[in-house]
Amino acid sequence: MFKNPSDLERAKLLKEAKNIAVVGLSDNPERTSFLIAQAMQQAGYRIFPVNPKLTRPILGEQPYASLKDIQESIDIVNVFRRSEFVLPIAKEAVEVGAKAFWLQQGVFHEEAAAYAQACGLQVVMDRCIKVDHAILKPSF
Known part of the structure; x- marks a missing residue:
C-alpha cells in the first residue's frame, strides 16, 4: 500500500522545485485548480498550465495540451484530474523526466503511484500542494 513521503521529504521537494506543471488547470478563477495554481505561482513557482481545452494564457502562462509540449524541465506534475x-x-510524467508526481487531495491511483515510483519519481497522493506548502513552509 502506498505511503506518502514524510513532512521533511515533502518540504525538501517543495523547496527544491521551481517548475510545476498543473494538469487539469481550469481557466475559471473560482475553480480549485486555478486558485491553487495561482497561490503556488504567488509563492514563487513557475506554473505550466496543462489542459488541451485551454487556448489563451492562464495566470500569464501559455497553456499546453500535454506534458510533452513543455520544453522546460518539470519539477512537479500536479494533477487535478479524476x-x-x-x-x-x-x-x-515519467516520459518527460519530471522529478515528482503529485496527486491533489481526493485523487488516488495506486497503480499510477507505483509506476511513477518504480520509474524514479517522488510521489505524493491525496494531498493538497498549497496546504502542504503553507504548513511545511519551505524557504527558497
Whole structure:
C-alpha cells in the first residue's frame, strides 16, 4: 500500500522545485485548480498550465495540451484530474523526466503511484500542494 513521503521529504521537494506543471488547470478563477495554481505561482513557482481545452494564457502562462509540449524541465506534475485518468498522466510524467508526481487531495491511483515510483519519481497522493506548502513552509 502506498505511503506518502514524510513532512521533511515533502518540504525538501517543495523547496527544491521551481517548475510545476498543473494538469487539469481550469481557466475559471473560482475553480480549485486555478486558485491553487495561482497561490503556488504567488509563492514563487513557475506554473505550466496543462489542459488541451485551454487556448489563451492562464495566470500569464501559455497553456499546453500535454506534458510533452513543455520544453522546460518539470519539477512537479500536479494533477487535478479524476482518479481514473491518472495512469496515462503518470506515464507521460515519467516520459518527460519530471522529478515528482503529485496527486491533489481526493485523487488516488495506486497503480499510477507505483509506476511513477518504480520509474524514479517522488510521489505524493491525496494531498493538497498549497496546504502542504503553507504548513511545511519551505524557504527558497
